[in-house]
Amino acid sequence: xxxxxxRVALIxxxxxxxxIFWAIRRGDLAGEVTGYARSGATRDTARRIGLCDxxxxxxxxxxxxxxxxxxxxxxxxxxxxxxxxxxxxxxGATVSxxxxxxxxxxxxxxxxxxxxxxxxxxxxxxxxxxxxxxSGFAGLYDNRWCIIVPSDQSTDPDAVARLRALWEGxxxxxxxxxxxxxxxxxxxxxxxxHAIAYTMVGVADHLRRVTESEVVxxxxxxxxxxxxxxxxxxxxxxxxxxxNREATLDILGxxxxxxxxxxxxIRMGDGDHLYEYxxxxxxxxxxxxxxxxxxxxxxxxxxxxxx
Numbered sequence: 001x002x003x004x005x006x007r008v009a010l011i012x013x014x015x016x017x018x019x020i021f022w023a024i025r026r027g028d029l030a031g032e033v034t035g036y037a038r039s040g041a042t043r044d045t046a047r048r049i050g051l052c053d054x055x056x057x058x059x060x061x062x063x064x065x066x067x068x069x070x071x072x073x074x075x076x077x078x079x080x081x082x083x084x085x086x087x088x089x090x091x092g093a094t095v096s097x098x099x100x101x102x103x104x105x106x107x108x109x110x111x112x113x114x115x116x117x118x119x120x121x122x123x124x125x126x127x128x129x130x131x132x133x134x135s136g137f138a139g140l141y142d143n144r145w146c147i148i149v150p151s152d153q154s155t156d157p158d159a160v161a162r163l164r165a166l167w168e169g170x171x172x173x174x175x176x177x178x179x180x181x182x183x184x185x186x187x188x189x190x191x192x193x194h195a196i197a198y199t200m201v202g203v204a205d206h207l208r209r210v211t212e213s214e215v216v217x218x219x220x221x222x223x224x225x226x227x228x229x230x231x232x233x234x235x236x237x238x239x240x241x242x243x244n245r246e247a248t249l250d251i252l253g254x255x256x257x258x259x260x261x262x263x264x265x266i267r268m269g270d271g272d273h274l275y276e277y278x279x280x281x282x283x284x285x286x287x288x289x290x291x292x293x294x295x296x297x298x299x300x301x302x303x304x305x306x307x
Contacts, residue, residue: 003168005030005067010153011059011081012038014097014233015127018136020070021052023170026138031165036062037133038073045135060088062067065242068163071097076239079108086112094118094159100186102149102179104243110153119153120163122174123147123182125190129231142171149179187247191236192255194237195248197230 008030010017017035024030036059037043046055056062063085064067071078078097089095095117099105102121113119126144128135146167150160164174177185188261204223241248265273 003031004162004169007032007034007068008248009063009066009069009147010035010052010060010072011085013042013055013067013133014072014134015053015115015135015140016124017070017072018051019126019138019140020071020098020136020170022085022138022220023141024166027169028070028082029169036060042133047192049134051133051136061089063093064088064264065090067093068166069093069095071095071099073101074236074239075101075105075243078105079112082109082112083185086114089114089117091116094120094163096120096122096163100190100240101244102182106149106151106179110151113153117153118156118159119151120152120156120160121148121149121179122163122167123186123207124167127232129228131233131236139171140152141167144172146172146174147178147182148174149182150176151179161273183244184247184250187251191240191248192251193245194229194232195226195241195252196255198237199228201230205289225273249272 010020010033013035014037021033021035024033032053034054034056035046036056037046043055043057057082068088069085073081073083078099082095082272091114095109095113096119097105097109099121100123102123105121106119109121110119124141124146125142126140126146128140148160148164148167157199167174189190200223262274262277264270265277
């Protein structure tokens with residue numbers, strides 16, 4: 001695939017940004033990729049592992065001359081970061097992001113952007129429970145969805161088309177969605193599942209009848225797989241919940257109602273209801289596999305450990 005941008009700047013150098021860089025390099029999608037992280041230790045690590053063609057010591061330096069700037073920082077930090085880089089943005093540049101919440105990001109970022117800079121929010125639906133610059137890999141976005149959420153500052157169709165081409169070049173399937181609808185959908189598919197996983201770990205922690213060693217020892221079954229995402233970055237998820245609180249609370253309320261119905265069926269010994277419920281939800285889970293968004297391989301596709 002031909003190059004989409006001459007220069008791309010990544011602000012924040014964690015898992016998502018690192019994977020973007022390696023995917024860009026794999027596909028030769030940009031001439032140069034610059035990067036910046038607030039932490040000096042993170043910048044040192046990025047330099048050591050060759051993450052980005054040039055790691056800068058300020059965000060303004062990183063975005064200077066960039067055709068595309070991707071904000072890869074926690075949602076709660078995006079407004080301030082945008083204010084910091086606004087004066088250094090090149091006229092005609094595109095600013096995008098990778099945040100899991102879109103309405104709050106649009107409201108926080110948009111007012112700081114100068115005239116002539118295009119803002120095209122995006123959200124790659126990919127990740128792992130690991131974080132940091134050394135966690136990234138080129139194939140993270142392969143056959144995963146990236147949702148582009150045009151804003152009032154996404155009026156240039158070429159800016160949207162080029163960003164779409166970049167994500168497709170990195171292996172992603174691309175769709176477009178309204179910001180508010182995106183936030184509701186992601187509350188169902190990502191935000192509430194993370195909240196439940198964190199809560200289940202908290203339940204195990206507070207249930208003193210089950211010792212910590214027993215939780216670790218016997219977690220090879222459901223607890224391990226269900227709570228894997230509870231190892232995700234706490235700063236990122238704090239900001240997600242605070243910035244998508246209405247949709248998250250709505251879906252949590254619906255989940256609680258479903259849980260009460262399930263609880264009653266168990267208490268009343270209603271096996272027919274349990275069987276029907278588990279059969280229906282199992283079919284939905286199988287649909288995820290059939291859509292190519294997961295695997296039915298044993299142990300969720302984990303490679304066997306080598307001695």
